[in-house]
Amino acid sequence: MEKWFNVGKIVNTHGIRGEVRIISKTDFADKRYKSGNKLFLFMPQSNTPIELTVKSHRTHKNFDLVTFEGHDNINQVENMKGGILKVSESQLGALEEDEYYYHEIIGCTVTTLAGEEIGEIREILSPGANDVWVIKGNGSKEILIPYIEDVVKEVNIKDKLIKIDPIEGLLS
Incomplete structure (x- = not known):
């Protein structure tokens, strides 16, 4: 199908x-x-x-x-x-390195480099310069993560796991 x-x-x-x-x-x-x-x-x-x-x-x-x-x-x-x-x-076609389709990112679990689980990506916003990933945190709070090199350190589509290095104030 x-x-x-x-x-x-x-x-x-x-x-x-x-x-x-x-x-x-x-x-x-x-x-x-x-x-x-x-x-x-x-x-x-x-x-x-x-x-x-x-x-x-x-x-x-x-x-x-x-x-x-x-x-x-x-x-x-x-x-x-x-x-x-x-x-x-x-019709999807191949992407460049470090490019992903939305459906590959949505549903991924996000953790810090230290292994602390942040939550799951629920939505992707495209406000301008870079995409912003909306994470449903472990509480009821939404967390916004910019898709930039300084923050997103590893994307593993196969295992649905993303590792980030949060900049100061990002998770508070």
């Missing part, structure tokens, strides 16, 4: 020329929305994905705006609202 990974959710249309507004949940938006790439639209009321080819991509505020080949006006994309865009596992 094919494994699918979320790219984003179509939340609305934008203008009248077939552009859709997407809230992205993807690691590499520039790669995913590159002209000519294939995405698969999953609608809540259907079990069959619809294959779409990206025609254009741009960003506007916190959204990705995308048009698809063969969908040139608002009437052709109106029914896509609420749909989830996905890619298959075979």
Whole structure:
């Protein structure tokens, strides 16, 4: 059975020329929305994905705006609202050293270099210069860890274990 990974959710249309507004949940938006790439639209009321080819991509505020080949006006994309865009596992591709897909990082256990368990990564935020990993700590508190070389010292995807060297004040 094919494994699918979320790219984003179509939340609305934008203008009248077939552009859709997407809230992205993807690691590499520039790669995913590159002209000519294939995405698969999953609608809540259907079990069959619809294959779409990206025609254009741009960003506007916190959204990705995308048009698809063969969908040139608002009437052709109106029914896509609420749909989830996905890619298959075979479309993921190889990454550079020290690059990871979100699904590989989410669920990893984080410990300090001394072996103290901090918690499990629940979410990844992309506010700008670097990603921020949201950890559900052993208490009810969320801990934010920047994905930077000074803090993240070892990432072991196979064992789902990440070791960090927390800078002063990071865990308090």
